[in-house]
Amino acid sequence: MYLDVKEIKDFYYRSTLGRAAKTSINKSLSNIWSGTTGLNVVGFGFSLPFLRQYLSASRRVIALMPAQMGVLAWPSEDKNVSVLVDEKRWPIDTGHVDRLIVSHSLEHTNDPSTLLAEAYRVLGPGGRALFIVPNRAGLWSRSDGTPFGQGKPFSSGQLETQLRLHGFLPEKQFSALHMLPSKRSSLQRFGPFLEKMGQKLPFLVGGLIMLEVSKLPDIGKGSPVLDNKKEGRGVLEGFAKGHPKPVLDIYNKKGT
Numbered sequence: 735m736y737l738d739v740k741e742i743k744d745f746y747y748r749s750t751l752g753r754a755a756k757t758s759i760n761k762s763l764s765n766i767w768s769g770t771t772g773l774n775v776v777g778f779g780f781s782l783p784f785l786r787q788y789l790s791a792s793r794r795v796i797a798l799m800p801a802q803m804g805v806l807a808w809p810s811e812d813k814n815v816s817v818l819v820d821e822k823r824w825p826i827d828t829g830h831v832d833r834l835i836v837s838h839s840l841e842h843t844n845d846p847s848t849l850l851a852e853a854y855r856v857l858g859p860g861g862r863a864l865f866i867v868p869n870r871a872g873l874w875s876r877s878d879g880t881p882f883g884q885g886k887p888f889s890s891g892q893l894e895t896q897l898r899l900h901g902f903l904p905e906k907q908f909s910a911l912h913m914l915p916s917k918r919s920s921l922q923r924f925g926p927f928l929e930k931m932g933q934k935l936p937f938l939v940g941g942l943i944m945l946e947v948s949k950l951p952d953i954g955k956g957s958p959v960l961d962n963k964k965e966g967r968g969v970l971e972g973f974a975k976g977h978p979k980p981v982l983d984i985y986n987k988k989g990t
Contacts, residue, residue, distance in 0.1 A: 735885075736842045739804035742780045742881050751880070751917050756783045759866070759942065762910040763787070763835075766864065766946055773832035776856065778824070778849075779839030780881075782808050782816070784866075788833075798824055800839065822848045826856040834863040841867050841885035850900040857949045863902065865945045867893060869909070874941025877915040882941060893945055902947035909940030 745752035763784055770792045777785045778798045789795050789809065797816040799805040805818040819825060821843060834857055836849075843849050857863055868875040868887040875887035888896075894904045 736802040737881055745881055746783050759910050762908050770833055775833045776831045777835040779837045781835045781837050784835055824852045828855050829858040831856045832861045837866040854901045863947050867943050869941055869943045872939050872941040874911055874915045880915055890943055897947055901950045903950050904947050906946045908944040911941030
């Protein structure tokens, strides 16, 4: 079940913890995709805080927001680029997207297969998609006071398996939100230090998994080896066709 768009907006833009989380995620994101000049960038779910850095240089930026969540007009200072959509039918041409961010959606949808099929369809050759989900082993997935404590969290293995089954090839994995999911100002002061240490010490578990994937070519269904295999011919050919000859007829032809 999706969260309401107002609830997620208030977290990112009206709470100190949410603004710190936005800064952490955007810093990781800028290290993954440093430049998108001339590219089509699309976000699905609640991706507004992460798309802003790509507005000026990208060829086009579109924010797709599922109907179950709701939609916000965004950005407020320029022409609106956010669209309310059916999560099963995105109004994007096949192969049109160069960069795709999927956030606050995969952990909430009741039909992940259809969502991932649409993500696969719109991603173009050479394109990259970034899936951002709560880390099952992290503290943020256990905190009900943040959007990351809602829905189904993933382990890195679960996420990779899910994406491989839908035609994606995992490329690089990153983590974010090593700070504590606490609203206490005394604990939030340690946030920058924990974020810095989390990037240097891999055994520190982050609250989010950020998995970058590419698109495997669609080779269709079936096996090329088995499909091209010649049909066998032998003594049981009649049985294979469903018309076996009576045993008495065979003996009568031999005169027995």
